[in-house]
Amino acid sequence: MDYYDNEDNENLEIELLLEAMNAKYGYDFRSYAKASIKRRIRHRMSIAGIKKITDVIERVIYDREFFIELLGDFSISTTEMFRDPTFFQALRKNVFPALKRLPFIKVWVAGCSTGEEVYSIAIMVKEENLYDKTMIYATDYSDKSLSSAKEGVFSIKSVKKYAANYIEAGGIQSFSNYFTAKADLAVIDPSLRKNILFSIHNLAADGIFGEMNIILCRNVLIYFNRELQNKVFELFTESLEAGGYLCLGSKETIRLSRCSDNYDEVLKDEKIYKKNMRPCSYSQDIDNNPVVTPEFVIKGGELIRDMRSKIEELDCLISGVSGKGVT
Numbered sequence: 001m002d003y004y005d006n007e008d009n010e011n012l013e014i015e016l017l018l019e020a021m022n023a024k025y026g027y028d029f030r031s032y033a034k035a036s037i038k039r040r041i042r043h044r045m046s047i048a049g050i051k052k053i054t055d056v057i058e059r060v061i062y063d064r065e066f067f068i069e070l071l072g073d074f075s076i077s078t079t080e081m082f083r084d085p086t087f088f089q090a091l092r093k094n095v096f097p098a099l100k101r102l103p104f105i106k107v108w109v110a111g112c113s114t115g116e117e118v119y120s121i122a123i124m125v126k127e128e129n130l131y132d133k134t135m136i137y138a139t140d141y142s143d144k145s146l147s148s149a150k151e152g153v154f155s156i157k158s159v160k161k162y163a164a165n166y167i168e169a170g171g172i173q174s175f176s177n178y179f180t181a182k183a184d185l186a187v188i189d190p191s192l193r194k195n196i197l198f199s200i201h202n203l204a205a206d207g208i209f210g211e212m213n214i215i216l217c218r219n220v221l222i223y224f225n226r227e228l229q230n231k232v233f234e235l236f237t238e239s240l241e242a243g244g245y246l247c248l249g250s251k252e253t254i255r256l257s258r259c260s261d262n263y264d265e266v267l268k269d270e271k272i273y274k275k276n277m278r279p280c281s282y283s284q285d286i287d288n289n290p291v292v293t294p295e296f297v298i299k300g301g302e303l304i305r306d307m308r309s310k311i312e313e314l315d316c317l318i319s320g321v322s323g324k325g326v327t
Contacts, residue, residue: 013053014038020060025067027141028204029074031228040073068144075142079219080158081116082165084250087218088124089170090270095245096128099213105134108212108239110203111220112138115149116162119178120169121216122192127172131195137209139201146198152188154179159186204228208238215240218271219249226256233259237280246273 014037015030022028029037041056048066050056059066082088099105107125109118118138125134140146154162163175179186201209203220215236221229236246237259246263248254248271254263262280263273 010038010053013057014041017041017053017057017060020057021067021070022205024061025071026205027071027202031204031225031231032074033223033225036223037074041070044070044073071142072144075113075140075145079113079116080165081120081154081162082169082171083117083120083218084270085165085168085170087169087247087250087270087272088120089168090267090272091247092124092128092170094266095214095272096124096130098243100128100130102213103133105130105214106212107134107136108209108215109136109138110201110209110215110217110236112140112149112198113142113145115152115198116154117216117218118149118196119152119188119192120166122196123166123171123178126192134195136196137212138196138198139209141200141202141204143200146200150193150198152193154186154188156181156184156186203232203235208235210239211241212239212244213241214245214247216247217249218247219252221252222249230258233257234280237262237275240275242275242277244275246275247271248273 011034014034018028018030018037022030041053045051045053045056048059048069050059056070060070105125107121109121112118115138118136122131122136125131125136138146138149140149159175159179166175178189178192180189181187203217204224217232217236221232224232233254240246245266246254250271252271254260254273259280262275262278264276266272266274
């Protein structure tokens with residue numbers, strides 16, 4: 001019998017692994033969609049030649065380099081510049097005119113991955129003559145992704161696709177003006193990085209990133225379960241100024257969340273919402289995760305290993321393979 005024929009055993013071990021990552025390193029993936037997490041764990045197990053999740057738990061606790069590799073697997077990096085061009089058209093037409101009236105603009109790109117959307121926003125802000133009075137905060141939980149985003153280096157092949165998106169999104173310059181070519185790479189113009197602040201921030205665990213005029217968090221929340229989605233929406237609502245804009249991915253919506261009443265729709269199809277003046281109806285205690293000690297996680301791993309050993313011994317007894325007698 002395959003040990004993982006029992007899905008409950010596998011799910012329990014995954015829960016213990018996530019507890020270990022949170023307790024040891026402070027990265028909380030306990031409320032991420034389990035199917036996505038399971039795929040990423042199995043990917044790392046395949047690369048590392050690991051057959052059992054209990055062995056992953058032990059490696060995570062005692063081998064920081066292995067943890068960093070697993071953390072990289074958890075990072076969601078499917079992105080491109082000006083992805084969904086009609087969304088950026090809508091920003092230019094329906095949101096930027098209101099932003100122009102502000103003395104200073106604060107933009108938060110949450111879950112920025114390797115920076116493609118950050119630089120897309122920077123280009124738009126520059127073309128709308130708003131760059132000098134705008135600060136863009138780009139955050140992600142992954143240090144590796146942020147390092148890549150800060151460099152602003154992309155393959156020439158990718159940039160060709162991004163150029164098509166840019167044109168469709170209503171770009172008004174030659175897209176090549178924003179890059180310097182180096183061999184088969186394209187480096188983002190340094191002037192676009194001047195007003196961008198890259199910072200570590202974990203949506204699942206960290207607090208308010210306050211007083212923003214627009215928050216973009218596109219195609220990230222689909223990887224969270226409903227409970228964590230609600231928590232993040234509350235975080236965004238507390239971080240947005242009244243009249244500020246929240247922009248989500250094409251498969252995401254705030255309408256099923258506890259914060260739905262705090263937003264009016266600007267454009268339903270493009271998932272752009274505007275925070276209204278209604279008082280928040282949800283609890284504003286957004287940091288109530290229980291504390292789990294590393295000792296608890298280690299003990300849990302030991303219990304799982306003992307349970308597995310007993311199951312395997314019982315299988316041997318039943319099949320008659322074991323030479324031990326039953327008394």
